[in-house]
Amino acid sequence: xxxxxxxxxxxxxxxYGYQENILPKMHQLQGHDVKILAxxxxxxxxxxxxxxxxxxxxxxxxIPISRIPxxxxxxxxxxxxxxxxxxxYKSLDSFKPDIIFLHDVQFLSIITIIKYLxxxxxxxxxxxxxxDFNVSARNWLSKNILHKVIYRFCAxxxxxxxxxxxxxxxxxxxxIRDVYKISPKKIKLLVMGGDTSDIDFTKKxxxxxxxxxxxxxxxxxxxxxxxxxxxxxxxxxxxxxxxxLINNPKIKLIVFGSMEDxxxxxxxxxxxxxxxxxxxxxxxxxxxxxxxxxxxAFFPGRHSVLWEHSIALGIPGVFKKWDGINHxxxxxxCIFLDEISPNKIIEIITKIYLDKxxxxxxxxxxxxxxxxxxxxxxxxxxxxxx
Numbered sequence: 001x002x003x004x005x006x007x008x009x010x011x012x013x014x015x016y017g018y019q020e021n022i023l024p025k026m027h028q029l030q031g032h033d034v035k036i037l038a039x040x041x042x043x044x045x046x047x048x049x050x051x052x053x054x055x056x057x058x059x060x061x062x063i064p065i066s067r068i069p070x071x072x073x074x075x076x077x078x079x080x081x082x083x084x085x086x087x088x089y090k091s092l093d094s095f096k097p098d099i100i101f102l103h104d105v106q107f108l109s110i111i112t113i114i115k116y117l118x119x120x121x122x123x124x125x126x127x128x129x130x131x132d133f134n135v136s137a138r139n140w141l142s143k144n145i146l147h148k149v150i151y152r153f154c155a156x157x158x159x160x161x162x163x164x165x166x167x168x169x170x171x172x173x174x175x176i177r178d179v180y181k182i183s184p185k186k187i188k189l190l191v192m193g194g195d196t197s198d199i200d201f202t203k204k205x206x207x208x209x210x211x212x213x214x215x216x217x218x219x220x221x222x223x224x225x226x227x228x229x230x231x232x233x234x235x236x237x238x239x240x241x242x243x244x245l246i247n248n249p250k251i252k253l254i255v256f257g258s259m260e261d262x263x264x265x266x267x268x269x270x271x272x273x274x275x276x277x278x279x280x281x282x283x284x285x286x287x288x289x290x291x292x293x294x295x296x297a298f299f300p301g302r303h304s305v306l307w308e309h310s311i312a313l314g315i316p317g318v319f320k321k322w323d324g325i326n327h328x329x330x331x332x333x334c335i336f337l338d339e340i341s342p343n344k345i346i347e348i349i350t351k352i353y354l355d356k357x358x359x360x361x362x363x364x365x366x367x368x369x370x371x372x373x374x375x376x377x378x379x380x381x382x383x384x385x386x
Contacts, residue, residue: 002033003384004097006113008068008085009104010130011049012038015060017284019128019168019305019376020103022195025061026380029197035095036065039085054086066091081146083107092116099384102127102158105165105180106151110158117161126383127158128166128190132175132324134302147179155180166190166383169303171324190383191327192305193374194312195284201314201371204292211293215277217252222353225294225315227256227287228304230263235301235320235340237267242345244273251275251353253298254290256282291315295359296352300337300345312374316362318348330369333362 005024012020020036028034036059044050054069068087070079088109092100093116100113105127117123137143155176159165165186167173173189176182212219224243230236236255243253255271255278271278282290287309291297297310297317303325310317311328319328321336328334335348352359372378 001098001384002035002096003027003099003101004092004095005034005036005101005103007036007038007103008083008088008109009102009106010039011041011043012036012065012067013043014065017195017305017309019130019192021059022376023101023380023383024059024063025195026197026377027384028061028063029377030380030386034063035097036063037088037091038065038067039083040067040069082150083109085109085112088112089116096120097123099123100125101383104128104130105155105158106131106146108150108154110154114157114161124163124384125158125161126163126166128168128383129172129176129180130168131179132169132171134171137179152180155182159183159186162186163385164188168192169325170327171322174324189327191374191379192308193376193379194288194309195376196288196312196371197377198285199288199292199313207289208293211289215254215279217277217293218250220250222251222296223254223294224251224296224298224349225254225256225290225310226298226300227254227282227290228299228306230255230257230259232260232263233302234299234304237263237270238340238342239298239300239345240267240270240276242342242349243275244270245342246346246349247275248353249274251349252277254279254294256280256287256290288313296349298345298349300340308374311366311370312376314363314367314371316352316359316366318352330373331365333365333370335362 007020024034024036040051040054042052054067056066059065068085071084071086089112137147159182165176165182166188167176168190173187176187177184217223226236226239252275258281291310291313297315299307299319301320307319307328317334319334319336321338
């Protein structure tokens with residue numbers, strides 16, 4: 001099958017671990033002929049969004065990608081929101097996809113996609129949605145003009161042609177239904193996950209021992225892991241303080257990721273505590289190894305795809321309770337934090353650490369249910385119904 005991934009609703013960043021990077025990679029591994037059509041917006045220096053020249057090249061996994069620019073007869077600040085591109089039809093017609101997968105639908109050039117579909121009626125099309133009220137539509141203009149008028153227009157135009165519109169979180173299914181007014185019959189959940197394609201689970205113990213030796217952590221220590229973009233919304237400083245308050249040399253915490261300067265100054269003494277291992281920014285593969293070396297993932301703040309990544313690796317978790325983000329519970333692999341305080345965090349950690357029966361149940365479900373359900377290899381199959 002020829003599968004075209006269309007990333008025109010937002011920026012596309014090469015060689016990252018986002019869903020729009022990994023799904024094409026998985027489809028290629030599964031034997032499909034894959035191409036990516038993307039905007040020219042991406043990360044430039046210092047991880048700031050900017051623009052590169054329109055060009056054609058290959059990703060690090062040898063997938064062809066075409067970067068196409070915005071039209072030029074409208075001011076940039078307008079066209080950036082409307083997202084109207086040059087050469088969309090030409091790009092589709094040259095590749096001749098059997099399947100089109102839209103990564104979000106908020107771009108007016110979706111009209112050109114529809115024009116192509118009308119002339120090529122055998123093409124199957126899916127879309128996903130990464131938008132909810134936690135990350136988008138947070139001011140009046142965005143909510144009432146961009147999303148409820150312009151982007152709803154895009155979604156309703158493409159709806160008759162879509163096989164399914166996938167929300168990647170339950171709360172995003174709600175957004176697709178309530179804001180874009182898509183029929184519930186066409187909405188499905190397609191979870192985000194973890195790329196385990198290069199993980200040899202039979203070598204988990206070797207990875208675990210290697211990481212723990214390098215960080216001076218005993219094989220018998222109860223090792224908790226957290227990380228990502230460390231800011232005030234993730235509540236990671238609160239978790240660090242809680243581990244320091246527990247002050248049990250058998251309970252240790254790995255923290256990975258980039259930390260905001262103001263937090264680094266605030267936490268400088270705490271991250272040097274004997275129970276804390278702050279390892280800084282890590283690659284996706286290094287993060288996977290860190291997860292495999294750990295006993296428990298702990299994310300006390302805003303949702304991150306690292307939640308699903310940890311579950312895909314079979315790691316039990318503790319996650320902050322959010323309405324519409326309960327899909328990570330597969331029947332007991334995780335515990336939800338309904339109160340964010342040092343006392344509650346300490347209570348949960350202590351309970352899991354002392355209650356071996358509880359922890360072993362969480363671990364068993366994580367391995368049996370979490371690994372297959374949150375593996376991107378399997379998610380990629382579900383995405384195009386194979």
